[in-house]
Amino acid sequence: xxxxxxxxxxxxxxxxxxxxxxxxxxxxxxxxxxxxxxxxxxxxxxxxxxxxxxxxxxxxxxxxxxxxxxxxxxxxxxxxxxxxxxxxxxxxxxxxxxxxxxxxxxxxxxxxxxxxxxxxxxxxxxxxxxxxxxxxxxxxxxxxxxxxxxxxxxxxxxxxxxxxxxxxxxxxxxxxxxxxxxxxxxxxxxxxxxxxxxxxxxxxxxxxxxxxxxxxxxxxxxxxxxxxxxxxxxxxxxxxxxxxxxxxxxxxxxxxxxxxxxxxxxxxxxxxxxxxxxxxxxxxxxxxxxxxxxxxxxxxxxxxxxxxxxxxxxxxxxxxxxxxxxxx
Amino acid sequence: xxxxxxxxxxxxxxxxxxxxxxxxxxxxxxxxxxxxxxxxxxxxxxxxxxxxxxxxxxxxxxxxxxxxxxxxxxxxxxxxxxxxxxxxxxxxxxxxxxxxxxxxxxxxxxxxxxxxxxxxxxxxxxxxxxxxxxxxxxxxxxxxxxxxxxxxxxxxxxxxxxxxxxxxxxxxxxxxxxxxxxxxxxxxxxxxxxxxxxxxxxxxxxxxxxxxxxxxxxxxxxxxxxxxxxxxxxxxxxxxxxxxxxxxxxxxxxxxxxxxxxxxxxxxxxxxxxxxxxxxxxxxxxxxxxxxxxxxxxxxxxxx
Amino acid sequence: xxxxxxxxxxxxxxxxxxxxxxxxxxxxxxxxxxxxxxxxxxxxxxxxxxxxxxxxxxxxxxxxxxxxxxxxxxxxxxxxxxxxxxxxxxxxxxxxxxxxxxxxxxxxxxxxxxxxxxxxxxxxxxxxxxxxxxxxxxxxxxxxxxxxxxxxxxxxxxxxxxxxxxxxxxxxxxxxxxxxxxxxxxxxxxxxxxxxxxxxxxxxxxxxxxx
Numbered sequence: 001x002x003x004x005x006x007x008x009x010x011x012x013x014x015x016x017x018x019x020x021x022x023x024x025x026x027x028x029x030x031x032x033x034x035x036x037x038x039x040x041x042x043x044x045x046x047x048x049x050x051x052x053x054x055x056x057x058x059x060x061x062x063x064x065x066x067x068x069x070x071x072x073x074x075x076x077x078x079x080x081x082x083x084x085x086x087x088x089x090x091x092x093x094x095x096x097x098x099x100x101x102x103x104x105x106x107x108x109x110x111x112x113x114x115x116x117x118x119x120x121x122x123x124x125x126x127x128x129x130x131x132x133x134x135x136x137x138x139x140x141x142x143x144x145x146x147x148x149x150x151x152x153x154x155x156x157x158x159x160x161x162x163x164x165x166x167x168x169x170x171x172x173x174x175x176x177x178x179x180x181x182x183x184x185x186x187x188x189x190x191x192x193x194x195x196x197x198x199x200x201x202x203x204x205x206x207x208x209x210x211x212x213x214x215x216x217x218x219x220x221x222x223x224x225x226x227x228x229x230x231x232x233x234x235x236x237x238x239x240x241x242x243x244x245x246x247x248x249x250x251x252x253x254x255x256x257x258x259x260x261x262x263x264x265x266x267x268x269x270x271x272x273x274x275x276x277x278x279x280x281x282x283x284x285x286x287x288x289x290x291x292x293x294x295x296x297x298x299x300x301x302x303x304x305x306x307x308x309x310x311x312x313x314x315x316x317x318x319x320x321x322x323x324x325x326x327x328x
Numbered sequence: 329x330x331x332x333x334x335x336x337x338x339x340x341x342x343x344x345x346x347x348x349x350x351x352x353x354x355x356x357x358x359x360x361x362x363x364x365x366x367x368x369x370x371x372x373x374x375x376x377x378x379x380x381x382x383x384x385x386x387x388x389x390x391x392x393x394x395x396x397x398x399x400x401x402x403x404x405x406x407x408x409x410x411x412x413x414x415x416x417x418x419x420x421x422x423x424x425x426x427x428x429x430x431x432x433x434x435x436x437x438x439x440x441x442x443x444x445x446x447x448x449x450x451x452x453x454x455x456x457x458x459x460x461x462x463x464x465x466x467x468x469x470x471x472x473x474x475x476x477x478x479x480x481x482x483x484x485x486x487x488x489x490x491x492x493x494x495x496x497x498x499x500x501x502x503x504x505x506x507x508x509x510x511x512x513x514x515x516x517x518x519x520x521x522x523x524x525x526x527x528x529x530x531x532x533x534x535x536x537x538x539x540x541x542x543x544x545x546x547x548x549x550x551x552x553x554x555x556x557x558x559x560x561x562x563x564x565x566x567x568x569x570x571x572x573x574x575x576x577x578x579x580x581x582x583x584x585x586x587x588x589x590x591x592x593x594x595x596x597x598x599x600x601x602x603x604x605x606x607x608x609x610x611x612x613x614x615x616x617x618x619x620x621x622x623x624x625x626x627x628x629x630x631x632x
Numbered sequence: 633x634x635x636x637x638x639x640x641x642x643x644x645x646x647x648x649x650x651x652x653x654x655x656x657x658x659x660x661x662x663x664x665x666x667x668x669x670x671x672x673x674x675x676x677x678x679x680x681x682x683x684x685x686x687x688x689x690x691x692x693x694x695x696x697x698x699x700x701x702x703x704x705x706x707x708x709x710x711x712x713x714x715x716x717x718x719x720x721x722x723x724x725x726x727x728x729x730x731x732x733x734x735x736x737x738x739x740x741x742x743x744x745x746x747x748x749x750x751x752x753x754x755x756x757x758x759x760x761x762x763x764x765x766x767x768x769x770x771x772x773x774x775x776x777x778x779x780x781x782x783x784x785x786x787x788x789x790x791x792x793x794x795x796x797x798x799x800x801x802x803x804x805x806x807x808x809x810x811x812x813x814x815x816x817x818x819x820x821x822x823x824x825x826x827x828x829x830x831x832x833x834x835x836x837x838x839x840x841x842x843x
Contacts, residue, residue, distance in 0.1 A: 011779070041769050041776060127430070131432035147503070174502045183615065199768040199772040200768070240532040279754055280749055
């Protein structure tokens with residue numbers, strides 16, 4: 001049986017080297033602009049950085065995927081098309097796209113370029129995935145985080161392209177690419193600008209011993225003294241319905257599906273993805289190394305080592321998310 | 329072509345009687361051209377409306393309305409997928425596809441593309457047109473500049489673009505039911521608590537500020553999208569369809585007011601002012617004006 | 633690279649070296665404050681030039697940011713630092729109540745870890761070991777820019793400054809390292825500061841020699 005491919009994030013060249021050195025099979029990254037869904041200040045790669053990244057990774061038999069997974073702006077397609085052209089020119093092993101207009105462009109202009117469908121396209125069923133395969137020759141789909149493991153198994157039984165699933169990191173409780181919560185509060189959205197709950201609209205406000213986190217004029221959470229804090233990502237906030245304050249959408253928690261490796265393998269999943277291009281290289285080195293050890297052990301049929309990644313995750317807690325039906 | 333009014337599907341879980349009566353009244357009294365019908369938020373609700381569906385479709389069709397059937401927003405599980413296939417197989421009425429899976433199954437048939445398929449740019453519009461789309465409803469978060477480009481591209485491609493001008497903005501969809509979660513329930517044993525909130529469940533911040541609305545697996549804006557004052561600009565851009573999303577208020581009055589603006593009989597700004605008095609939640613137009621969607625700028629009707 | 637998932641209570645050589653660096657940083661801040669903006673400023677300008685030579689990519693990015701002031705407040709040190717980013721990039725010692733567009737507060741050791749990308753800033757913040765006020769995007773931009781470098785503040789300064797250029801990266805984290813660092817600090821400092829460093833050296837390095 002083929003081993004899982006481990007797909008790891010990099011927000012900058014140092015993080016890429018950390019991911020490669022820690023045992024990634026492929027690293028995904030974005031250009032330094034609104035063409036990718038982690039368009040954060042100080043993050044991402046210039047064209048020269050990508051050239052160096054590809055050289056570093058390829059010399060170590062590691063692949064580089066370029067995420068161009070926002071939705072091109074009406075009347076301004078050029079930056080996205082250029083990103084695809086440059087990824088092809090710089091010998092990226094695949095581009096990760098979401099928009100059908102851009103997929104169409106990439107398929108026509110670069111027939112040899114390997115296309116992956118981004119999670120931002122939210123292709124959650126057989127018919128949708130076949131459409132992307134037939135229309136654009138998409139070779140792999142990153143599945144949205146709305147499916148259970150049995151859903152994934154049934155899906156893989158009916159499609160003939162590879163699937164990649166998230167196993168670790170930040171967790172969107174909403175279907176990705178179909179969420180305007182961020183632009184509702186700030187005007188800036190994952191689909192348009194490649195940002196969610198952008199730092200430019202975040203304020204932390206001390207209130208006595210409490211800490212309030214605010215996003216674009218809305219209070220997203222208030223943390224008591226000593227309570228674990230979280231970034232004010234809108235869907236991880238505490239809100240009030242029926243007079244009861246609660247984490248209405250999701251607790252500040254992170255996905256960790258390490259315990260599901262056997263099930264994901266049986267479900268026919270090809271590649272496992274770690275989230276976190278916006279996280280530091282320390283996070284990347286730690287998490288990638290932990291998953292490398294786990295996957296190596298798993299491939300040899302050994303017990304998967306118990307690894308403590310609590311310090312790396314938001315809220316200090318972990319979940320298997322939508323992969324288990326109880327999450328719904 | 330004369331711009332048209334579309335009544336979007338009822339997104340809330342209304343009792344079946346009320347749901348039927350609503351559509352009967354719309355058929356008889358609301359000056360809308362097209363009515364989109366179907367439970368698109370949660371497949372668990374579908375059986376409730378099944379009995380009334382035939383009557384509603386018949387009544388709307390005989391009243392001269394163009395009727396489209398809407399496909400669900402999120403299709404992941406096997407049951408959701410089977411329901412979607414059954415729906416698309418019924419080819420008596422045109423379909424509005426809200427998911428790429430439904431779009432795939434509509435190959436070769438004239439169809440509408442709903443607001444839950446991401447249509448952000450002219451390249452996407454061209455691809456959809458080539459597949460037989462006759463109308464594309466734009467995502468609520470698009471600003472005026474994008475709408476203008478897309479309306480122009482649509483004219484060249486021979487299809488309509490549609491903009492939602494009234495009703496809560498749909499913001500997100502999930503596999504998880506937040507209505508059930510707020511009641512300490514699981515989606516599988518949800519007791520249909522979403523039926524308690526005819527206009528969705530209000531969500532406030534910890535500071536008590538109204539913020540969002542939960543409608544089962546869907547999250548919506550607190551305020552109602554209200555682009556009455558912007559209708560003139562939208563028509564100048566060449567937008568061909570205007571969508572009203574049903575809320576728990578007198579939708580005949582809403583449709584009548586928007587019809588009057590379309591016909592040039594009433595001033596859009598005056599209708600906006602009236603709606604901000606009669607609607608149960610404040611109006612919002614921030615998305616269109618390239619600001620936070622939650623904001624409303626009445627005098628911003630002239631920005632780029 | 634430290635692995636927070638694997639941490640034990642036993643202090644490692646790394647931890648011991650870091651403890652000395654923390655003391656050095658604190659003492660440096662006290663000294664710089666005593667020296668005032670003139671001489672202290674000179675010291676920081678030199679430090680900055682060295683780092684800029686070693687990390688041109690990061691410094692170019694910091695210069696490209698809009699003009700803004702970031703207060704970096706090591707709560708267990710005698711003074712804070714004010715970093716001005718943008719075209720007039722500069723670092724100065726500062727009072728901890730200085731006006732700034734954004735503030736990062738935390739223990740000196742944690743801030744050094746963060747500067748060198750040895751610990752994940754998000755993780756620190758989640759655990760409330762860091763507090764953040766003001767322009768969050770500015771802090772994020774700085775964090776992301778620094779994280780993109782393989783920065784080792786003390787080694788960088790040392791390497792740039794003298795004959796230890798080759799020895800230090802290899803000997804990094806060795807027991808004798810602190811003394812070399814101080815040696816470097818001597819070379820770096822303008823004369824009046826050297827006198828202060830001599831005193832510092834006696835204090836910091838003393839117990840180390842005995843060990």
